[in-house]
Amino acid sequence: MRNKIIIPEGLYGITGENFANGKTNLECVEAMIKGGIKIIQYREKKKSLGQKLEEARVLREVCRKNGVLFIINDNIDIALLVDADGVHVGQDDLPPSEVRKLIGDDKIIGLSTHSPEQGKKAFENPDVDYLGVGPIFPTTTKDTAPVGLEYLDFAVKNLDIPFVAIGGIKEHNIDKIIGHGAKRICLVSDIVGAPNIEEKVKFLRSKLEK
Template identity: 40%
Template sequence: MGFVFPSCLYVIVDPAGVAGRTHLELARAALAAGVPLLQLRMKHADTREFIDCARAMRALCTQRGAKFLVNDRVDIAVLVDADGVHLGQDDLSPGLARHWLGKEKIIGWSTHNLAQAKAAQVAGLVDYIGVGPIFPTSTKERPDPVLGLDGLREIRAAVDLPIVAIGGITPETAREVLAAGADAVAMIGAIAHAPDPAALLKELRVLLDGPTVTKSKPL
């Protein structure tokens, strides 16, 4: 059996956008809400800072039995024994990442159009794909063209890989994104800027992992 997201809520911790909170505060809030997978993204951090953050989050996730992924930096993922990595189109290739990480680690790959999603499936090297942006987003410096729900549906119909949707998704739109074919949704800004992230995360866990969510194409 292939990779399955342990929750419909995929939490990305990005210190650049946590609105006055530390990355560890947001990570603790997510883990307290029962979130079973966290990704650490640090686009502008130096290597030493990234390593320190990754080690701290790895320890927290281990204590709570949660999966821990590192964005972009395969070398740091190896160093801290992360459960896997999430790669962008311009990062290390999935083939090299798989060589470094081995067969058991999780590899996700960001895709921004149908061609990239199909290529990810044909390559057979990744466990899931990120698809987006679904809606306009302010958390990425140079966002790709917006796919919309129709673009997500088109990709869902063409590939069998698990999909985490990202980009401009809010608590109000998350369920329709799942219904359009995503297996999980990532929300960065909506969670980081919430007055009480811990309370919102608990609400989202109930909302998204409840029995009434219907996916267009189950795994």
């Protein structure tokens, strides 16, 4: 079932402490929100479950206080414990239909997709609320091979579901992604690694909102 919660257009924020040049995830999230980002995904691969739970609780409250959607990557248990707005899973994680049984009907499920075939299957799955489309370009944040602009073009033309273009997107190539029709775009290292995240986000938003 498609969720009634609206997945906001614009920039989609993802944490990436190892790309943040010494800034904490909390510092990055607070700055992203000040810059105007309306949805944050907590993605943390290297910390213990206990550390992730503690951090997610703090970030969840920051997002709630500011009216920002809060999504947990992979860890459905943590998403439930902190009452996140939803979870984002990959192709090798639990299938969305099983995730739905765990989190209920009022939470968001996002699914990473890397090809037209995966995108079409996800679009036809009523438990998927939005897609990740990518990685568009080579990226250091994921091991998946880049899919190029062809899949993005397919998604724009054929998948009537919210999707986020992701993977290797930077300030220098975001205009190309916008030009191909993406309405929701994620930059990880380019945002969290910026000297001034708030100003970086505002500048990127100005490109999207022209």
